[in-house]
Each structure stands twice: as structure tokens, then as C-alpha cells.
Amino acid sequence: xxxxxxxxxxxxxxxxxxxxxxxxxxxxxxxxxxxxxxxxxxxxxxxxxxxxxxxxxxxxxxxxxxxxxxxxxxxxxxxxxxxxxxxxxxxxxxxxxxxxxxxxxxxxxxxxxxxxxxxxxxxxxxxxxxxxxxxxxxxxxxxxxxxxxxxxxxxxxxxxxxxxxxxxxxxxxxxxxxxxxxxxxxxxxxxxxxxxxxxxxxxxxxxxxxxxxxxxxxxxxxxxxxxxxxxxxxxxxxxxxxxxxxxxxxxxxxxxxxxxxxxxxxxxxxxxxxxxxxxxxxxxxxxxxxxxxxxxxxxxxxxxxxxxxxxxxxxxxxxxxxxxxxxxxxxxxxxxxxxxxxxxxxxxxxxxxxxxxxxxxxxxxxxxxxxxxxxxxxxxxxxxx
Amino acid sequence: xxxxxxxxxxxxxxxxxxxxxxxxxxxxxxxxxxxxxxxxxxxxxxxxxxxxxxxxxxxxxxxxxxxxxxxxxxxxxxxxxxxxxxxxxxxxxxxxxxxxxxxxxxxxxxxxxxxxxxxxxxxxxxxxxxxxxxxxxxxxxxxxxxxxxxxxxxxxxxxxxxxxxxxxxxxxxxxxxxxxxxxxxxxxxxxxxxxxxxxxxxxxxxxxxxxxxxxxxxxxxxxxxxxxxxxxxxxxxxxxxxxxxxxxxxxxxxxxxxxxxxxxxxxxxxxxxxxxxxxxxxxxxxxx
Numbered sequence: 001x002x003x004x005x006x007x008x009x010x011x012x013x014x015x016x017x018x019x020x021x022x023x024x025x026x027x028x029x030x031x032x033x034x035x036x037x038x039x040x041x042x043x044x045x046x047x048x049x050x051x052x053x054x055x056x057x058x059x060x061x062x063x064x065x066x067x068x069x070x071x072x073x074x075x076x077x078x079x080x081x082x083x084x085x086x087x088x089x090x091x092x093x094x095x096x097x098x099x100x101x102x103x104x105x106x107x108x109x110x111x112x113x114x115x116x117x118x119x120x121x122x123x124x125x126x127x128x129x130x131x132x133x134x135x136x137x138x139x140x141x142x143x144x145x146x147x148x149x150x151x152x153x154x155x156x157x158x159x160x161x162x163x164x165x166x167x168x169x170x171x172x173x174x175x176x177x178x179x180x181x182x183x184x185x186x187x188x189x190x191x192x193x194x195x196x197x198x199x200x201x202x203x204x205x206x207x208x209x210x211x212x213x214x215x216x217x218x219x220x221x222x223x224x225x226x227x228x229x230x231x232x233x234x235x236x237x238x239x240x241x242x243x244x245x246x247x248x249x250x251x252x253x254x255x256x257x258x259x260x261x262x263x264x265x266x267x268x269x270x271x272x273x274x275x276x277x278x279x280x281x282x283x284x285x286x287x288x289x290x291x292x293x294x295x296x297x298x299x300x301x302x303x304x305x306x307x308x309x310x311x312x313x314x315x316x317x318x319x320x321x322x323x324x325x326x327x328x329x330x331x332x333x334x335x336x337x338x339x340x341x342x343x344x345x346x347x348x349x350x351x352x353x354x355x356x357x358x359x360x361x362x363x364x365x366x367x368x369x370x371x372x373x374x375x376x377x378x379x380x381x382x383x384x385x
Numbered sequence: 386x387x388x389x390x391x392x393x394x395x396x397x398x399x400x401x402x403x404x405x406x407x408x409x410x411x412x413x414x415x416x417x418x419x420x421x422x423x424x425x426x427x428x429x430x431x432x433x434x435x436x437x438x439x440x441x442x443x444x445x446x447x448x449x450x451x452x453x454x455x456x457x458x459x460x461x462x463x464x465x466x467x468x469x470x471x472x473x474x475x476x477x478x479x480x481x482x483x484x485x486x487x488x489x490x491x492x493x494x495x496x497x498x499x500x501x502x503x504x505x506x507x508x509x510x511x512x513x514x515x516x517x518x519x520x521x522x523x524x525x526x527x528x529x530x531x532x533x534x535x536x537x538x539x540x541x542x543x544x545x546x547x548x549x550x551x552x553x554x555x556x557x558x559x560x561x562x563x564x565x566x567x568x569x570x571x572x573x574x575x576x577x578x579x580x581x582x583x584x585x586x587x588x589x590x591x592x593x594x595x596x597x598x599x600x601x602x603x604x605x606x607x608x609x610x611x612x613x614x615x616x617x618x619x620x621x622x623x624x625x626x627x628x629x630x631x632x633x634x635x636x637x638x639x640x641x642x643x644x645x646x647x648x649x650x651x652x653x654x655x656x657x658x659x660x661x662x663x664x665x666x667x668x669x670x671x672x673x
Contacts, residue, residue: 032500033495033500033598034491034598037495037500037598037599038500038501171644196643197642197644198643198644199644201602201603201606202603202643203595203603204395204399204594206399207392207395207638207646208638210388210395210639211638211639214388228595228599231502232594232595239511239519239521240512241512241514241519256502259504260502262506299499299500
């Protein structure tokens with residue numbers, strides 16, 4: 001009898017051990033070193049919090065087994081080759097759900113690779129072809145400027161009347177696409193727009209500033225330039241004697257721009273887009289939740305907050321699908337209502353602009369600094385397409 | 386005319402900063418025969434050390450710059466003595482070692498300080514305006530320090546026994562050693578001088594521009610471009626090329642824009658290499 005019990009225990013042990021060690025990996029991809037590190041690390045923070053929340057509930061049920069969710073991160077270095085290699089490396093670990101990549105150049109490289117590998121990926125790209133119907137496994141964490149640029153410009157013009165603007169952007173796909181979209185939005189509001197391009201990696205913008213000021217614009221828009229770059233541009237514009245308003249109808253990063261440029265007195269008159277209403281205490285509470293579950297501070301601020309809903313929805317879709325098969329998870333995602341406990345109610349958008357409705361559109365914010373005084377971030381509700 | 390004058394001012398200012406970086410880079414190549422891929426890392430480290438001294442230790446900025454110079458010089462000295470020295474003649478190994486050091490430095494700084502830019506401002510603010518032309522006061526101070534440092538380096542290299550020893554090792558290591566010069570003493574010293582120059586530039590320039598874990602990347606590219614243009618291993622060539630690069634970058638960016646401006650510089654270097662492969666003041670590249 002004793003031998004029989006031992007034999008049963010021996011048979012049961014591996015099964016029990018297996019059930020306890022069941023782990024489902026998801027990917028987090030983006031630049032985690034270099035100038036865009038904040039964005040990639042924000043993707044990682046978003047994936048970590050979404051996974052921790054699910055694990056706190058006991059994990060996800062996959063193919064009949066309850067699994068803990070683990071995050072595997074990959075530094076794509078804001079390069080297309082890095083991002084493509086990342087998609088392949090994650091697929092090699094049987095990872096089919098990726099929170100990332102961030103930029104348009106990364107996204108362009110990931111799309112075909114992810115389609116071939118059967119990976120679902122959430123990008124934060126602003127390119128005009130960031131989403132394409134032929135890549136149905138690609139989702140987008142927030143809409144591009146074409147969806148909200150007009151609203152930001154209209155609000156900015158109430159405080160800062162302007163007739164001309166110079167848009168300063170990097171000369172890659174993100175920059176050129178955003179410059180054309182922002183330029184069209186300014187023109188639609190009666191503002192003459194010119195674009196000034198720079199090579200990503202430029203550290204001293206003094207020559208670019210000289211060119212910009214030669215056109216005597218009423219305002220300068222730093223659009224989708226990296227926050228660190230935008231901070232230097234602001235600093236050098238003010239040093240050169242530019243007193244007009246400076247805008248950012250592009251990615252978030254005002255806190256960093258403020259730090260690099262030298263503070264409110266230097267920034268003085270500023271208007272910008274926030275991907276989420278950052279002054280909302282419920283939005284800010286996301287950081288507390290992260291600290292509670294993961295024991296340290298998240299990276300990112302606004303970018304982290306805006307990437308989180310996509311990661312959370314992926315976890316929900318994963319639970320509903322009961323498998324990490326990207327096609328099945330994507331099918332569930334498309335039917336899910338867009339709602340986040342911290343950000344609020346949103347909509348799927350992108351059909352008109354991209355031809356595919358897989359872009360999250362949540363309430364967002366428009367910030368204004370006037371005469372060196374922060375007037376706050378005004379909440380703007382998302383509108384259905 | 387205003388744009389022309391402004392471009393000239395920007396060009397000279399850029400040139401002085403590039404000269405400090407390029408002199409260190411070419412000093413290491415000229416004397417040790419090592420291409421220092423960690424040069425941008427020492428620039429970055431100089432910035433972070435100065436920032437930490439000001440923000441956490443409350444030191445005045447000039448003292449913080451001095452600490453940054455000593456810290457980057459000391460790290461360079463230790464790195465050369467204990468790691469690089471062991472395989473100084475193996476080009477592939479030194480390449481991997483310096484590249485590895487850069488990755489360790491950038492990842493370490495990213496882990497300690499985070500990915501965001503620091504709030505690090507130059508203590509002197511404002512600009513002098515002459516009609517449409519402006520000269521930032523901080524740039525004038527940095528220019529003065531850069532020119533003084535370049536002059537001091539020239540004096541050390543060309544008017545002291547130490548400098549003669551370093552140049553002798555650069556010219557022909559075997560004969561220099563036969564004359565009693567000791568590479569084990571002079572190589573770490575040369576490396577320390579070069580990394581201290583990079584640290585000085587970082588401590589001076591990052592508060593004017595920005596300080597984040599990615600700021601070392603373009604520094605390496607600029608240093609490389611400058612020393613190739615000047616002639617690998619040539620100190621005079623590197624100094625001259627730095628001002629050429631600064632002025633060409635400023636004028637081409639002002640008149641052709643940021644995209645074509647960057648291209649002009651590379652086309653210039655390519656043309657020069659086709660017609661004068663040894664660079665502006667290049668001699669035969671050392672045979673290490």
C-alpha cells in the first residue's frame with residue numbers, strides 16, 4: 001500500500017509542478033536605450049502593470065490551464081532592424097502578443113514580420129500608414145494627429161492668435177508625415193505653415209533656429225520631435241530672441257521639455273497635446289497602482305498612461321479567447337467596448353483615416369501655458385467616427 | 386548678411402567643441418592605435434558627474450566641471466591600465482572592449498538616472514544681441530575654455546618632455562621604447578588625458594544642450610568624422626578639421642536645411658578621402 005501511495009505521488013508531482021509553473025509570456029517592445037528610451041520603457045511599464053493586475057486576480061486561463069503572465073522586453077533602439085529583430089526574437093520564445101513598437105520606423109519594419117510570425121502588436125506610430133487593412137494583427141494605442149490636430153490648433157488659437165507657423169520635425173517618416181498632417185490642419189485654420197526638417201541625432205539646433213527665424217513665424221511647432229530635442233529647440237529659440245508661442249501638436253513630453261528648456265520662464269507661451277487628460281486624479285492614480293503591485297516607480301508619465309489601456313484590453317481579450325493565438329485574441333479585441341477604469345470611455349477609430357478600425361481613441365488633453373503660468377490640461381472627450 | 390554672420394558664429398562655437406572631442410579621440414588613436422568607441426560615453430559621463438556634483442552635492446558649477454574632468458580622466462586611466470593595456474595591439478579586441486565600455490556606461494547611466502533628460506542649466510544665461518545677430522553668453526564662455534584647453538594641450542604635447550615622449554610613442558613605438566620610454570606609464574596617461582577632454586566637453590556642453598543617456602551617440606560619430614577629415618592620428622589635423630566641420634555644418638544647415646546640411650558634410654569627407662586619403666593634414670597613418 002505504501003508503495004502504491006508513493007507511486008501515485010510520483011505520478012502526481014510533475015503534473016502539480018507543471019500546473020504551478022505555467023507561464024504565459026507577452027512582449028514589450030520599443031526603444032529602451034538612447035533618446036527615445038522613455039517611450040519604450042513606457043511600453044514596458046504598461047505591459048508590466050497589465051500583467052501584474054491579471055496575476056493579482058490569479059492569472060489567465062489558457063488552454064484549460066491557469067497561467068501567470070510574464071513580460072519579456074526587447075530594446076528595438078528606435079530602429080527598423082532592431083524592431084524586426086525584436087519581433088522575430090519574441091516569436092522565437094512563443095510570444096504572440098506584443099505591447100509595442102513605438103515609432104513609425106519601427107512599426108513599418110514590424111508589420112510584415114509580425115504578420116508572418118502570427119504576432120499581435122500595439123504600435124504608437126504617427127505615420128500616415130501606421131495601420132493598414134492588409135495587417136489586421138496590428139493595433140494602435142492612440143490616434144495619430146490627423147484625428148485631433150485640428151482641435152488642438154483651434155484651442156491654441158483662442159489663446160495665441162497666429163497667422164504663420166514653422167513646424168520643426170525630424171526628417172524621418174514620423175517627422176515628415178506629422179509635418180504634412182499638422183501643416184494641413186494649420187492651413188485649414190487660416191495659418192500659413194512651413195516645415196523645417198532636421199536629422200535625428202542633431203544635438204545643436206542653432207543653425208535650424210537661424211533658418212526658422214529668417215521666415216519670421218508667429219509661432220513655432222515642435223510637433224513630433226523627441227521631447228529632449230524639443231527642449232533644446234525651445235531653449236535656443238528663446239536665446240535667439242523669439243517671443244512668440246511655441247506648440248507641440250505631436251507626441252507628449254511637456255515635463256521633459258520644461259526641464260531641458262530651463263523652466264516656465266523660458267517656455268513662457270506653450271500649447272500641447274496630451275494623449276490622456278493628465279490632470280485627472282484617476283489617471284494619475286495609475287502610478288499608485290503600479291507602485292502597489294510592482295514595488296517601484298513606473299517609467300513614462302503620460303506615455304505610460306496612454307499605452308496602458310491597450311495592454312489591459314489585450315489581457316482581457318486573452319482571458320476571453322482562452323488562447324494566446326494572435327488571430328483569436330485579435331478577433332475578441334475587435335468586439336470589445338473601449339473602456340478603461342482610469343482613462344474612461346473611448347471608441348475604436350481609424351476606419352476613415354487608415355481603412356481599418358483598430359485604433360484606440362480615449363479622452364485626451366490640451367495643455368496651455370500662458371505668460372509662464374500653467375493653465376492646466378483641458379479634458380477633451382473622444383468622438384466616435 | 387545677418388544669417389551669414391550668425392552661421393559663422395555658430396560654426397566657430399561648434400568647431401571649438403568638436404576640437405576638444407576630436408583631439409582626445411585622435412590622441413588615443415595616434416598614440417595607442419586604438420579607436421575609442423567609448424569616447425561618447427566619457428562625454429556623457431562628464432555631463433552626469435558635473436550634474437550630480439551640482440544637483441546632489443551642491444558644488445558650484447566650475448568645481449563640478451573640475452570633478453568631472455578628474456573622474457573621467459581617472460576612469461580612462463584605470464580602464465587603459467587594467468583592461469585595454471592587456472590587448473592594446475589586438476584591434477578587434479580593443480574595438481570590442483571600448484564598445485563594451487560604452488554600452489556599460491550608457492546602460493549604467495540609464496539605470497541610475499532614468500531615460501529622461503536632466504534639469505541641468507548653465508549658470509550664465511542670456512545672449513548678447515547686435516541687431517539680428519545674437520551670441521549666447523554661455524557659448525562665449527565655453528569657446529574661451531575650449532580654446533584655452535586646446536592651447537594648453539598643444540603646450541603639453543609640443544613643449545614638454547611628457548609631450549615629446551607621447552609623440553615619440555606615436556611615431557614609432559619600438560624605437561621610443563628602445564630609448565627608454567615606458568608605454569605602461571604613458572599609454573594610460575594618454576588615455577586619461579583624452580577621456581578627461583571628453584569629460585570636460587560633456588560637463589561644459591550638456592548644460593547648454595541636454596543631458597540624457599543617449600547624448601553620447603552623436604558625439605562618437607562627430608569625433609570619427611572630424612579625425613578622418615583631419616587625418617587619423619594628426620593632432621593639428623583634428624583641430625583644423627573640427628573647425629571645418631563646425632563651420633560647414635553651420636553654413637550648410639543654415640542655407641540648405643537640416644537634412645541636406647548633414648549630407649553636405651558627409652559628401653565633403655567622401656570627396657576628401659577620394660582625393661586625399663590621409664586627410665587634411667594627414668601623414669602616413671601609424672603602423673600599429
